[in-house]
Amino acid sequence: MPSPDPSHEDEAALIGRIQRGERELFYDLIRPYERRVFVIAFTILRNEADAEDAAQEAFLKALKHLAQFRSESRFSTWLIQVAINEARQRQRKNHPEIMQPIEDQENEDGTYTPRDFADWREIPSEALERKEIREKLIAAFGSLAQKYREIFVLRDVEHLSIEDAARVLGISAGAVKTRLLRARLMLRDLLSPGLEGISASHSQGPKGTRPWS
C-alpha cells in the first residue's frame, strides 16, 4: 500500500508557510505525491518520458497556483486535478487526432459479460517483482479506454474515495461505479489469456502453468 497521506492539519500549516514565502517547503509538501502524480500522468499518456515531463509541469503549475488552493479541500485531490488537466492538455497537443467523446457513447448501464468464466488462478503480489509480469499488467491496463484507465487508477491504484474520484473527473458517483466495474472486469478478462501466454516463453513448469505459479 502507498504511504499514507500527511494529515490535513499538517498539510494546511505547510501550505500556509509556503504561501507566506517559505517556498523551499514546497519540496516537503509534494514529496508524498510524486509517485501519484506520475502515475496519473502515465495513465493518460501511456509513455514514461511524456508522463515524467507532464508530472514535472504539473508540480510547477501547482507551485504557481498554490495561492488559489483553498484549504477546505484536500491538497492531494487538488494536485491530482492539476495533474490530470496537464496530462490531458499534453495529450491533446501531441495527439490532436485522438478525440475524446463529449457524450459517453458506450452503454454504461453496468452490464458487462465476462469473456472467461474459467477459474481464476490467483496471481501473487510477488509476481510483480518480475519485470515481464509487470509489463504484461501495464500493457493490459494501457489497452483500456482512457475513461476506464482514469477511474481505475484513481480508485484502485491511488485509493481515492468514490466521491473524490467523481469530483476530480467531473462525473457522477454512479458513473464512477459503473466505469469501475467495467474496468475491473475487462482487466480480469484481459489478464487471463495474456498472462497465460507468457508461460510458453518461460520454461518454468508444464505447459499452461502460469508464470507466477
Place this chain on the structure above:
Amino acid sequence: MVIKCDAVLSKISDYLEDDLDPAVKRAMEGHLAQCRPCRAVLEGATNVVALYGDENMFSLPVGFHSRLRRRLADRVEGQRGSWRGWLVSVAATGALAALVLFTTVRDRFAPEPRTQMSQPARRLPERLVAVADGGKTFHVPGCPYMHGKYRMVTPEEAIREGYAPCNRCMSEALRTAGSVEPDFEGLEIASSATGAR
C-alpha cells in the same frame, strides 16, 4: 431473496467496495457459494484490484526525484524572499549608488576644459605627453605645434588638467597608440620650442 448471475456480475464491484445493502449482500454470497463461474469472476476481479493496488505495480522512473528537484529549483529557490536574496539586492543597489555618486563628484571637481575641443580621447598613448602651462593642447614630444615651456605628464593627467589632444600630433599618435614609439630623440624638454611651429 434469489439473485441471478447477471445481477451478481453487475454488483461485483459494489461487493468489493462493501457497498451493498445487507440483504443483497447475503443473497449474493448465497449465489456465489453455488455458482462457480460467478465465483471465478469475483476472484479474478479481487486479484486485479490487489495486484494493481500494490505499490510495486507502478514505480517512479529512476532519478525522477532529482530531476524534479532540478526542474523546480529555479522557481522554488530563485524567487524565495530569503535573507541571501535580500542581501544581494541591497549590495547591488549600494554599488550602483556609489558609482553614480563617484561619477557626479568626479565631474563636479574636474577642471574646466581649456578649449571647446577638450574632450577625453577615446584612445590614449601609453607614453608621457607634453603640455605647456599656457597652452591648450597636449602633444607628442617633437610636435611642430608645441611652443613655450612645457613639461611631461601622463595623458590622463593632461586631460584632467583640461588639455585637449593636439589635432596634428595626437591624431597620429592615437591611431598608433601603444604600438609606435613617439619620437623622443633629440627632445629638449626644458628648452623653448619657439619658432618650432
